[in-house]
Amino acid sequence: MRDYDEATSFLGDWGPFQLTIFFLLSASIIPNGFTGLSAVFLVAIPEHRCLVPDSANLSQAWSNASIPWEERDGQRVQSRCWRYRLDILTNYSARGLMPGVHVNVSNIEKEKCLDGWHYDQDLYQSTVVTEWDLICNNDWKVPLTSSLFFLGVLLGSFVSGQMSDRFGRKKVLFATMAVQTGFSIVQVFSVNWEMFTVLFLIVGMGQISNYVAAFILGAEILGKSVRIIFSTLGVCIFYAIGYMLLPLIAYFIRDWRTLLMALTVPGLFCIPLWWIIPESPRWLLSQGRISEAEEIIRRAAKKNGVTPPDVIFSPSELQDLKDQSHKAYTFFDLLKTRNIRIVTFLSILLW
Template sequence: QWNLVCANDWKGPLSTSLFFVGVLLGSFISGQLSDKFGRKNVLFATLAMQTGFSFIQVFSTSWEMFSVLFVLVGMGQISNYVAAFVLAGTEILGKSVRVLFCTLGVCIFYAFGYMLLPLFAFFIRDWRMLLLALTLPGLLCIPLWWVIPESPRWLISQGRFQEAEDIIRKAAKTNGITAPDVIFDPSELQDVNSQKQQTYTILDLMRTRNILTITIMSVLLWMIISVGYFGLSLDTPNLHGDVYVNCFLSAVIEVPAYIISWLLLRNLPRRYSMAAALFLGGCVLLFIQLVPSHLRALSILLVMLGKFGITSAFSMVYVYTAELYPTVVRNMGVGASSMASRLGSILSPYFVYLGAYDRFLPYILMGSLTVLSGILTLFLPESYGMPLPDTIDQMLRVKGLEYRPPSSSTRDSKEEEENPEIFKSTAF
């Protein structure tokens, strides 16, 4: 349709890149909007944006119209993903449940949806009907507005203590826990209220040498992982065999990857777990060029094993990054890192395209970059078993950097999520 062949065949991969351009733009603005207007408001506004523009996209009359709408769909998709991840994944759930939600809770269902995609595509060959079938489930999210609360941490950071206390007391009642008479100490509230008068922007991700170093390393890490993940996902049509089966296998391999990442995050240090997954994925991709051409099944196996390693790292990097940034800029930090990963996803179709010149070149490039990102991970601070920081001064330190003594107004890091007793015993 729309004559996307011969001289116009470049429009096909460009459409994919334009979607990721929208994801890039959404990553840039979603963090700032969420930190300013609240996690819940941005979550549901961008859910409506994604569902609405996807529905309009079904009635596209030209490639240009389809592509413009695809950009807007991408903006909404990543915005609600990041907002939901920060809301539930780091700021509502307790420490043990947080890892479970961010890995198995989110990613396993993502993999199930991924597996359903080739199944839907096999039986629904018309792209308009397929897009409609994939869009309508978004309406099921509407009732969740009355179920999902705003982040108490965000409310506290805005000085809205009573609203935060109401949410915590409601959670305690739901879980059969008796809330203490005083959840927030008045003297602490006065101290927090004086601190929270300051507004934060994307520039605060570069305020100190420590947060700037973490931001730069996170940006590079996310970008490289994204190139590997989306490059391998988009490369499945170029593998030998049935395209639907290969797509299904690419989705199936993500299930054990997410389970392994959950076990690693729960029991082992973050940076060593991520580095191991990245080394596995990168080295396997580099080995593909050594496989004889007649062993096609082995080549597919190695590609799937590489996808396994990179997918595990992709699952862990969300949790790791969110734990490194403080509450006041956490959504911006995750959003900026996600924005960097979208630069990688925009480039990934062109990594795949290099296979037209040398079929091993995409694997060599993706494998090399993945190994380098594994080395980079080892220089990040370790967040395993540490309390979530609330302020920039409470952030974990990158080893090897010189620091000025913290100011006297800096709150002790122990006044963290365990400090209000109710946060320890209450989970939504």
């Protein structure tokens, strides 16, 4: 049987069809670049200190002295999680005593931030951290938020390939795009940290799954020379474009809900691609759907302005394809031969 690339070589390498698939699939990766590092801005921790309410009736001097000083990273800064007891400070203030003059402030008993925190807004108007006070006793929730997102990425990495083998590259690509975009929109309206984090995990699953599906779809549709450029430069450069645009967008949008919505909206522009990007002919052939695969190839030839042969696949080739169409593959096939074991190991090492 001829190789698929040989059978479809009449299409050429860089025709209008290939260019369209190359740039549209690459562009669909840009929202993934947003999502990959969005937590840097969404879950940012601004400078903060204990809130001293006006009801404490402190003089300006005692209000300024209400926060203890401590060493942090070799610098002397105000505490983020402690303050001096306000009832004691209020008593001293009412008696007209001055901190540092009549009273040694460091001897006053400390207490936690019972009235919340004051957050510096020089960099951020709001973040997930300031929304639900993920600091001090709750500061463990910040790294956990990012870890659960990447747990979703890990889970998506395991299931996306199996799903695209079963249901098709195109269906999985757009279904997981919908998961990433749809759940990100719901995430904007999170009512608590638990809801935000669970949705973030699901978004992570969708993010890697549509990346993998787009990668496979492009590699299978495009010819040999174009496939190499798509796999190494196409998806990587457009992913990097998303990375580079992320801080630019975050510079102008300092509220986390508005920022997340702005990062999500570009995903909606991928909807029309459903009617432009075809299913992988290779996958259709592996499923025995020969006529559908040939129809896509003939449409590609028409778009490229070339005349396809009357018979793209010979009867013997079609029979071989039908015989192979029901063969199932598992993770163990990645270790089956010496060559594929080397490729698998190098892929793991590089990533």
